[in-house]
Amino acid sequence: MRDPYLDELKSEFNKYTNDLKKLKKKLLKTDSSQEQEKMIRQIDNIAKQMENNQKQSAKVTKSRIKERRLKK
8 A cells, every 4th residue: 555644654664763773783882871871761762653653554554444445
C-alpha cells in the first residue's frame, strides 16, 4: 500500500533506527558514567518515539484498509 503519510512514518522510523545505532556506538566507547547516563536517556526517548511511530502507523494502516473496504 503506497501512502505518503505512511512513507513519512517509515522514513522517521528509519531515522530513529540510525540514531539508535550511532548512540549505541558512542555509549560503548565512552568511559564517563555521566555521558553514559545522558545517552541512555536519549536512547529511552528515541525508543518511546519509535513506539509512538509504530502505533500511529498501525492506526493509519487500519484506517486506510477500512476506507478501501467502504469504497468497494
